[in-house]
Amino acid sequence: MKRFVAVAALAGWVGLAIQQYLIFYSRWAIDASLLGGLISFFSFFTVLTNTLAVVVLSYAGTKRDSAIKRFFLAPVVSSAVAASIIVVSLAYNLLLRHLWSPEGFQFIADELLHDVMPLLFVIYWWQCVPKGQLRFRHIGAWVIYPLVYFGYVLLRGDLLGQYQYPFIDVLTLGYPQVFVNAGGLLAGFVLVALVVVGLDKRLGRAHSN
Numbered sequence: 001m002k003r004f005v006a007v008a009a010l011a012g013w014v015g016l017a018i019q020q021y022l023i024f025y026s027r028w029a030i031d032a033s034l035l036g037g038l039i040s041f042f043s044f045f046t047v048l049t050n051t052l053a054v055v056v057l058s059y060a061g062t063k064r065d066s067a068i069k070r071f072f073l074a075p076v077v078s079s080a081v082a083a084s085i086i087v088v089s090l091a092y093n094l095l096l097r098h099l100w101s102p103e104g105f106q107f108i109a110d111e112l113l114h115d116v117m118p119l120l121f122v123i124y125w126w127q128c129v130p131k132g133q134l135r136f137r138h139i140g141a142w143v144i145y146p147l148v149y150f151g152y153v154l155l156r157g158d159l160l161g162q163y164q165y166p167f168i169d170v171l172t173l174g175y176p177q178v179f180v181n182a183g184g185l186l187a188g189f190v191l192v193a194l195v196v197v198g199l200d201k202r203l204g205r206a207h208s209n
Contacts, residue, residue, distance in 0.1 A: 050113050052081045143186065
């Protein structure tokens with residue numbers, strides 16, 4: 001699995017690098033701030049979650065031990081990342097894919113970040129993350145991540161008048177509809193998290209028998 005982990009980490013870093021390049025290039029072309037491009041880059045849930053995924057995979061592929069490595073490779077943390085990146089793929093494919101048809105490098109980045117990396121990380125989680133340590137109460141901590149992100153994009157959108165995703169665009173939809181949409185996405189996240197914890201318990205029992 002070491003070779004698989006290395007390939008998966010590389011795929012994630014390549015996808016993130018391409019997406020960052022495309023954002024920088026588009027802002028350079030209009031003489032806009034590159035720092036603003038970097039902030040915009042890390043304002044996407046997809047980018048943040050894929051970054052967490054490649055960090056986990058990168059640490060999994062290294063031999064040197066450290067406190068930060070133990071943190072990211074802890075089953076509770078790795079499983080939270082797994083649930084998050086599954087939501088990334090589901091949300092994109094169900095809500096966003098039909099809205100545009102990316103080409104060239106943008107197509108490559110989109111496929112890597114929304115389809116390839118979720119699949120590779122789920123395989124990593126299934127094969128490499130120790131099972132039987134999760135509890136349903138852990139989901140309460142996991143949801144802090146999407147909740148904090150939602151608060152951030154609302155604040156950022158209010159300040160800049162730009163929203164990262166159309167289903168949270170307050171200017172177009174209004175706050176009531178945006179909160180309904182966010183509630184639906186949060187419910188989807190919790191459902192995915194329940195499946196992850198349920199699988200962890202089942203696989204943990206199977207391995208102990």
